Structure formats: C-alpha cells, structure tokens
Amino acid sequence: MxxxxxxxxxxxxxxxxxxxxxxxxxxxxxxxxxxxxxNSYLGESTVVASVVGPAEVKIRDEKMDEATxxxxxxxxxxxPTTKEKVLERALRQTMEPTILSGMMPRTLIQIVVQIEQxxxxxxxTAVNAISLAMLDAGLPMSSLVASITxxxxxxxNILLDPSSQELENATSVHTFAFDNTSSYNLLLSHSAGAFxxxxxxxxxxxxxxxxxxxxxxxxxxxxxxxxxxxxQLQSSS
Amino acid sequence: MPSELKVVLPGDLIPAADENDNSQMEVDDEAPxxxxxxxxxxxxxxxxxxxxxxxxxxxxGNKWWLESNQRRYVAATGESVIGIVVARLAExxxxxxxxxxxxxxxILAFEGATKKNKPNLIPGTxxxxxxxxxxxxxxxxxxxxxxxxxxxxGYGELKGGxxxxxxxxxCRRLLNPExxxxxxxxxxxxxxxxxxxxxxxxxxxxxxxxxxxxANAIKNSxxxxxxxxxxxxxxxxxxx
Numbered sequence: 001m002x003x004x005x006x007x008x009x010x011x012x013x014x015x016x017x018x019x020x021x022x023x024x025x026x027x028x029x030x031x032x033x034x035x036x037x038x039n040s041y042l043g044e045s046t047v048v049a050s051v052v053g054p055a056e057v058k059i060r061d062e063k064m065d066e067a068t069x070x071x072x073x074x075x076x077x078x079x080p081t082t083k084e085k086v087l088e089r090a091l092r093q094t095m096e097p098t099i100l101s102g103m104m105p106r107t108l109i110q111i112v113v114q115i116e117q118x119x120x121x122x123x124x125t126a127v128n129a130i131s132l133a134m135l136d137a138g139l140p141m142s143s144l145v146a147s148i149t150x151x152x153x154x155x156x157n158i159l160l161d162p163s164s165q166e167l168e169n170a171t172s173v174h175t176f177a178f179d180n181t182s183s184y185n186l187l188l189s190h191s192a193g194a195f196x197x198x199x200x201x202x203x204x205x206x207x208x209x210x211x212x213x214x215x216x217x218x219x220x221x222x223x224x225x226x227x228x229x230x231x232q233l234q235s236s237s
Numbered sequence: 238m239p240s241e242l243k244v245v246l247p248g249d250l251i252p253a254a255d256e257n258d259n260s261q262m263e264v265d266d267e268a269p270x271x272x273x274x275x276x277x278x279x280x281x282x283x284x285x286x287x288x289x290x291x292x293x294x295x296x297x298g299n300k301w302w303l304e305s306n307q308r309r310y311v312a313a314t315g316e317s318v319i320g321i322v323v324a325r326l327a328e329x330x331x332x333x334x335x336x337x338x339x340x341x342x343x344i345l346a347f348e349g350a351t352k353k354n355k356p357n358l359i360p361g362t363x364x365x366x367x368x369x370x371x372x373x374x375x376x377x378x379x380x381x382x383x384x385x386x387x388x389x390x391g392y393g394e395l396k397g398g399x400x401x402x403x404x405x406x407x408c409r410r411l412l413n414p415e416x417x418x419x420x421x422x423x424x425x426x427x428x429x430x431x432x433x434x435x436x437x438x439x440x441x442x443x444x445x446x447x448x449x450x451x452a453n454a455i456k457n458s459x460x461x462x463x464x465x466x467x468x469x470x471x472x473x474x475x476x477x
Contacts (some may be wrong), residue, residue: 094433100278105373142248144246151464179248213428222289223242227242229406
C-alpha cells in the first residue's frame with residue numbers, strides 16, 4: 001500500500017530523531033521527532049521538553065510527602081489554548097506515576113513541553129520527548145515510558161504513526177503509552193472517533209509492538225551519550 | 238568502544254540478587270548480602286534501577302550501584318560541596334548548595350571556632366564544606382572542618398578565584414586521579430582548584446587570564462577523549 005506521505009507500509013514508522021542536553025540552563029532536556037529533515041518528503045513532528053528539578057517549591061504548591069509535578073505545554077505559535085490544557089493533563093497523568101516523587105518530598109519538578117512542528121501524533125512525540133528529558137535530568141523513575149499513535153482509515157487499515165493528512169481522513173485515532181517492564185503496562189490510552197472493541201484491541205497490540213522500537217531507540221540514544229562521557233577515562237586505562 | 242560499560246535504564250532488572258548468578262560471589266553458608274548504592278532500589282524480590290547510568294559492581298561486600306550523570310544536586314552525607322552564603326542568622330549561615338533547599342552551616346562549625354572567636358562571613362561568600370546531614374525531608378547540614386582531626390583540611394572560605402558550573406558527572410570525574418584534564422593544565426602553569434560534588438568547581442591562579450583559561454578548558458573537557466583534551470589545552474595555552 002502507498003500512504004499519503006510516501007511510506008509503503010501501514011506499520012511503517014517515520015524515522016526517529018533525538019538530541020539530549022540541548023538546553024543549557026535546564027536540569028535535563030531533550031528533543032524528539034518522528035521524521036527527520038533527512039528524508040524531507042515526509043512531514044515531521046518535533047517536540048522539545050525540558051525538566052527542572054527537584055527544585056524549590058512555592059509554599060502554596062508544597063506537598064509534604066512527595067514532589068509537585070508541574071507540566072506546561074507551549075504551542076508552536078500563539079498562546080496556550082484549551083487544546084494545550086488537555087494535552088498537559090494527559091501528559092501529566094501519563095508521566096506522574098513513573099516518577100518516584102516520594103524520594104523528593106517538598107520539591108518541584110517542572111516539565112515544559114515546547115511544540116516545534118506538528119505533523120500528526122503530537123501526544124506521542126511529547127511523551128517520548130519528556131521520557132528522554134527526564135532520563136537526562138536523572139530523576140528517579142520506576143520505569144520508562146514510550147508512546148505510539150495509530151489511526152484507522154476508511155478502508156479499516158491500521159496506520160501507525162499517522163501524518164496529519166492521514167489523521168484528517170481517519171475514522172478513529174488511538175494513542176497508547178507503555179512502560180519498559182516485561183509486562184508492558186499501559187500508562188496512557190487516548191482514543192477519538194468511532195470504533196469497535198476489536199479495532200481498539202488490534203490498535204493496542206500494534207502499538208505495543210511498535211513501542212518496543214521507541215524503547216530500543218531511547219536505549220541506544222542514552223548509551224551513546226554515556227559512552228561519550230566515559231571515553232576520557234577509558235582511553236587512559 | 239569497550240563493551241564493559243553496562244548501561245541500564247529505569248525499570249531494568251539488575252542481576253544482583255539472581256541466585257543463578259552466584260558463581261562469582263563468595264557464598265559461605267549464609268544468604269548472600271547485597272548492598273545497594275545510588276540509583277538502585279528493591280521492588281519486591283527484584284533489584285531495579287531508577288536512573289539511566291552505568292552499572293558498577295564491587296565483589297568485596299557485594300556492592301552494586303549506578304553511576305549516573307545529572308545537573309541538579311541532591312545532597313548526600315560526606316560529600317564535599319561548594320556553597321554560597323545567602324544569609325547569616327544567629328546560630329547558623331544559610332548556604333546555597335544548588336539543591337532544592339538551601340543548607341545550614343552552623344557558625345561554630347569552623348576550625349577552632351568558639352563563641353568568642355568565630356568567622357564572619359557576609360552573604361555572597363564562597364565556602365567549601367562537607368555535608369554532615371542529608372535527609373530528603375530536612376535541610377542539609379554542612380561543616381567546615383574535618384571532624385576526625387578538628388583541622389580545616391582545605392574546608393572553609395574560598396577567597397578569590399572563579400566558580401564554574403558543570404554537570405555532577407564531570408565533577409565526579411575530576412576527583413578521579415585518572416582524569417587527564419587537570420594534569421594537562423598543570424603541565425603549563427600552577428593553579429588551585431576545589432571540586433564540589435554539587436556541580437561547582439572553584440579555580441584560582443596567578444592571573445585572570447589563566448583563570449579564564451582553566452574555566453573554559455574544564456567546561457570543554459566534558460565530552461572529549463584524552464587526545465582531544467590534550468589538543469584543546471595546547472591550543473588554548475598557545476593563544477595566551
């Protein structure tokens with residue numbers, strides 16, 4: 001099959017791209033994109049996430065037994081609207097359970113998500129960017145989250161990582177996030193449109209398989225960064 | 238790249254308590270004791286990592302820990318830190334050490350300090366101190382002398398010089414004598430340095446131009462190999 005942006009398979013994902021520690025003054029930051037400039041015929045969804053914390057918290061927001069998690073989404077253009085508030089809520093509910101906030105009581109964890117480019121599944125892109133930024137910040141986490149979006153088109157095909165054009169023609173859209181434990185716990189399930197139970201579960205399965213590739217990508221990205229940090233000591237030994 | 242670096246991510250299971258993996262552990266009739274350091278935790282019967290980092294293991298005492306890098310300091314007992322005095326109160330100074338809360342430095346926690354004879358530090362002063370108490374629910378406590386000898390041992394006010402901010406991983410590596418960057422710099426001119434585990438490095442030398450060079454060289458060295466470090470230091474020194 002031929003997809004609107006030139007991809008040849010329904011399960012084909014756009015190439016991932018990421019960079020870490022790109023912001024100087026944040027405690028951790030990362031950029032994640034579906035699709036890269038390299039293959040320019042594909043559109044691209046890019047999000048930059050920054051993490052500050054554990055930092056000092058305002059007395060008003062202070063929690064005595066855990067960290068306060070604040071998540072802010074900034075759109076690519078203009079001011080934050082209701083759409084961004086919805087995204088903030090979904091993202092906070094996905095990420096908060098994985099942060100071991102009991103280890104940092106009376107502190108603030110501030111996560112800022114800046115959307116750079118949108119071509120479909122912005123929720124997934126943001127989850128993956130935040131995951132990588134939290135790793136970069138070194139926050140204690142119980143597990144790692146990775147997310148994938150699937151869309152069902154009018155011919156009842158499941159399209160993974162849909163572009164915005166495919167989303168316009170889709171009957172339903174499903175976003176899932178899974179952790180990296182052996183049981184692949186579901187941390188986010190966000191669906192829109194009309195769909196049957198069977199369609200929902202086949203999307204869930206397809207996304208579960210695809211999320212393994214995101215997890216593998218995050219692992220490679222982190223390994224590369226750590227090896228770079230250690231090269232000075234290794235060449236001397 | 239050598240494959241010895243075992244990189245783990247949050248949620249990865251650590252083979253520390255794996256019964257089948259007891260071959261290298263000396264088990265003498267007792268259940269093997271596993272000691273967990275930073276970055277690792279126990280979840281039911283498994284040992285799980287909480288951060289991204291390099292897994293380290295020491296056979297004596299069967300110790301396992303994670304070496305990870307971050308920018309934000311979380312106080313830990315016994316670590317040396319560089320702090321900035323932000324306020325002076327009746328009994329103690331309030332010191333910013335880069336953690337979520339500021340730390341407390343008792344006015345009498347200096348070498349030879351008595352109620353009549355104590356140092357007077359104004360806000361903005363740099364101090365090199367040791368963390369004596371670190372608890373997630375409380376403010377950290379500092380001390381400016383070595384409790385075993387009662388001497389300053391280098392702790393106390395840092396006069397002159399310049400403070401560089403960097404990642405905690407770089408600070409930890411600078412304290413490792415195998416890290417080449419400080420000895421490369423030492424080949425060219427004399428300087429003083431104090432490395433705080435909280436991501437602050439104090440440097441001082443004969444003149445500002447040397448101090449600026451030191452600050453730049455240390456900051457640049459984080460992601461360079463040994464050969465690249467040497468080339469970087471040589472090119473900076475040539476421009477003096």
